[in-house]
Amino acid sequence: MISLLIKKLMNSKKRKIKLIDFDEYLEKELKNPEFKRLYDEHGRQLEISYQILQLRKKKKISQAQLAKKIGTSQSNIARMESGRQNFTIELLNKVAQALNKELKVTIQ
DSSP states (O other), X not given: OOSEEEEEEEOSSSEEEEEEEHHHHHHHHTTSHHHHHHHHHHHHHHHHHHHHHHHHHHTTOOHXXXXXXXXXXXXXXXXXXXXXXXXXXXXXXXXHXXXXXXXXXXXX
């Protein structure tokens, strides 16, 4: 994880830079229930995105080829793999089938 987060603070006469330890900042922010919920939610989405990317590359197919198999566009696949696409079970099932994998969803 990034060890330092640079936060630029502007005042009326000159620019000041205040260094903040990112891990300490994150620990403090995660105490806020809404921040933690959003952080966890986005983290899960990125995990799924990364799995799709890795499986697609392992199968040696392009984004365009995967898109054609599931009936969407290459740009939608790019959004999925970058974490900027919300996933439905139906969409994830199509991706899994196109990559010859089984979709498993767990609640713990």
